[in-house]
Amino acid sequence: MIKERAYPGDWVRIHKVVLAAGARAPAVPEDTARVPLEMWVNGFCDHEAGMGQPVTIKTAAGRTLAGILVAIEPSYGHGFGRPVPELLAVAAGLRRRYRPGRGEHE
Secondary structure, eight states, X not given: OOOSEEXXXXXXXXXXXXXXXXXXXXXXXXXXXXXXXXXXXXXXXXXXEETTSEEEEEOTTSOEEEEEEEEESOOOOOOOOSOOHHHHHHHHHHHHHHSTTSOTTO
């Protein structure tokens, strides 16, 4: 069941625009300066709120932050991406070079 409301103590994710597109530092590359600086942070909900509503959270490090509620009980979806064939070939070559007599896949 997908939750639509968060309650105090729920693990949630918030979103906040830290700097608007025009407020970025002058040294930032042009393509970066055209977009806002955003943050997404997970933490424990301080008060009841619905999706898309403002909420404050307490992070695992103890910081209190405010933002818009975007997820309740979020999971981590990051990974290392797909294998790069060129790097796989380099790795096999290095194993052959530095471990003479061993197979390619050991």
